[in-house]
Amino acid sequence: MVTESLRALSCDSPDGLISIEQACSRAAAYASAIQEHEEVSLSHALGRTLALPVKSVLPLPPFHQSAMDGYALTAGDGLPSGATLAIAGRMAAGDEEQPLPQGNALRILTGARIPQGADAVVMQENVVSGSGRIVLTRMVRSGDNIRRCGEDVQAGEVLLQPGERIDARHVALLAAQGYERTCVRRRVRIGILSTGNELRSQGERLTEASFFDSNRPMIIALARQSGADVLDGGIVRDDPQLIAGALSDLARRCDLIVTTGGVSVGDEDHSMTALLAAGGRGETLRIALKPGKPGVVGAIERTTYLGLPGNPVAALVSWLLLGSAVLAILDGRQARPLSGMRLPLMHAFNRRLGRTEFAPARVVQTDRGTAVEILGRGGSARLKPLAAADGLVRIEPLHAPVAEGDELMFHPFRDGFSV
Numbered sequence: 001m002v003t004e005s006l007r008a009l010s011c012d013s014p015d016g017l018i019s020i021e022q023a024c025s026r027a028a029a030y031a032s033a034i035q036e037h038e039e040v041s042l043s044h045a046l047g048r049t050l051a052l053p054v055k056s057v058l059p060l061p062p063f064h065q066s067a068m069d070g071y072a073l074t075a076g077d078g079l080p081s082g083a084t085l086a087i088a089g090r091m092a093a094g095d096e097e098q099p100l101p102q103g104n105a106l107r108i109l110t111g112a113r114i115p116q117g118a119d120a121v122v123m124q125e126n127v128v129s130g131s132g133r134i135v136l137t138r139m140v141r142s143g144d145n146i147r148r149c150g151e152d153v154q155a156g157e158v159l160l161q162p163g164e165r166i167d168a169r170h171v172a173l174l175a176a177q178g179y180e181r182t183c184v185r186r187r188v189r190i191g192i193l194s195t196g197n198e199l200r201s202q203g204e205r206l207t208e209a210s211f212f213d214s215n216r217p218m219i220i221a222l223a224r225q226s227g228a229d230v231l232d233g234g235i236v237r238d239d240p241q242l243i244a245g246a247l248s249d250l251a252r253r254c255d256l257i258v259t260t261g262g263v264s265v266g267d268e269d270h271s272m273t274a275l276l277a278a279g280g281r282g283e284t285l286r287i288a289l290k291p292g293k294p295g296v297v298g299a300i301e302r303t304t305y306l307g308l309p310g311n312p313v314a315a316l317v318s319w320l321l322l323g324s325a326v327l328a329i330l331d332g333r334q335a336r337p338l339s340g341m342r343l344p345l346m347h348a349f350n351r352r353l354g355r356t357e358f359a360p361a362r363v364v365q366t367d368r369g370t371a372v373e374i375l376g377r378g379g380s381a382r383l384k385p386l387a388a389a390d391g392l393v394r395i396e397p398l399h400a401p402v403a404e405g406d407e408l409m410f411h412p413f414r415d416g417f418s419v
């Protein structure tokens with residue numbers, strides 16, 4: 001096995017395969033951050049990237065408030081179980097403050113302002129009430145069940161940094177501060193086209209040797225999931241001049257152009273030639289990645305170019321890795337690694353050493369707990385296993401063969417699937 005491993009490695013290394021990290025930084029080197037900002041209402045902020053820091057204008061909570069339904073009282077150095085207090089009034093959330101006479105308690109509900117003089121709230125479960133009074137059944141201490149003004153957020157502190165991708169949690173924080181609008185970066189504009197004489201758009205008639213383009217709809221969907229505006233460049237035939245024309249046209253209107261197909265070594269692989277003919281610059285990559293070995297990265301003036309492989313699973317994996325690195329730069333964000341967890345593989349998986357491999361996999365429950373099962377092994381052109389999978393497993397270059405029970409990193413599609 002060792003001899004076979006060494007042979008596999010020595011085959012790959014002279015090929016000059018670069019690591020995923022090197023490929024991502026090569027791709028990212030052709031991108032620079034979009035500078036334009038715009039103001040959007042909070043209801044349109046989801047998925048957008050903050051352009052400026054957000055400072056708090058209010059302490060949160062804005063006043064001392066009750067954390068429980070119960071009774072507000074003055075505990076001082078502590079009120080023992082058995083202490084009896086008259087109920088002097090009632091305050092629900094949103095009510096004006098009521099006076100609290102010394103030695104009394106005030107019926108109080110969660111979220112209500114703590115009245116002057118009170119320093120604790122006793123939960124209603126910890127009293128016996130009746131005839132307008134309460135008897136404590138537990139010791140009550142000063143500070144019990146009170147949310148203090150500013151304990152969450154202090155006025156004037158920086159709450160969110162530029163580059164933060166706004167999700168529901170950030171919307172909640174901005175809303176709690178009373179912000180109606182927020183300043184975000186302009187959406188990234190991505191032009192997407194497919195190359196290949198064999199490809200047809202949905203609705204077109206298929207010939208004997210043609211089939212429907214699935215990459216462009218997939219990349220459009222992925223780009224939209226990541227919050228970009230998309231320009232659909234259609235299908236372009238395998239002709240370097242035609243592809244160059246389409247690239248020049250998109251370069252005038254987009255921050256990033258993504259093509260699929262034509263990045264390998266075949267006679268009809270024209271991405272690099274077309275990029276140069278369009279006045280661009282760039283390089284062909286050969287990455288220690290399976291699927292997704294070939295790729296072209298570059299730029300036409302200020303527009304970044306990403307040429308992804310034609311095989312659909314390869315296109316998807318390359319987009320998740322290279323696409324996310326480029327988008328992070330364009331959008332002024334930190335590139336986030338795909339989220340994931342380690343899970344055991346439920347079966348052995350034989351493979352060659354040398355490349356990082358991503359494979360569609362589903363989560364299964366076995367007698368020994370949660371595990372993953374690889375689907376449609378090795379098929380970088382197969383869509384059905386991809387659609388049936390819960391995510392991708394990542395196998396490291398030197399992990400071969402993979403034994404049953406070996407732990408692999410599993411990246412679920414639902415989190416981190418948009419880049």
Ligand SMILES: Nc1nc2c(c(=O)[nH]1)N[C@H]1C(S)=C(S)[C@@H](COP(=O)(O)OP(=O)(O)OC[C@H]3O[C@@H](n4cnc5c(N)ncnc54)[C@H](O)[C@@H]3O)O[C@H]1N2
Nearest residue numbers: 194196213214215216261262263264269293309310311314
């Ligand atoms: N001699 C070699 N041949 C190949 C190598 C290699 O190293 N040496 N690499 C293989 C790998 S790995 C991949 S991945 C592909 C990448 O090829 P291209 O990016 O040049 O893509 P094409 O040849 O144009 O297409 C590959 C495959 O994918 C189909 N395809 C293309 N576009 C679409 C689309 N929009 N929707 C659906 N399917 C698409 C295309 O018909 C081909 O079947 O090269 C290997 N070859």
Ligand code: MOO
Nearest residue numbers: 291292293314380
């Ligand atoms: O690496 Mo290709 O990208 O196997 O499908």
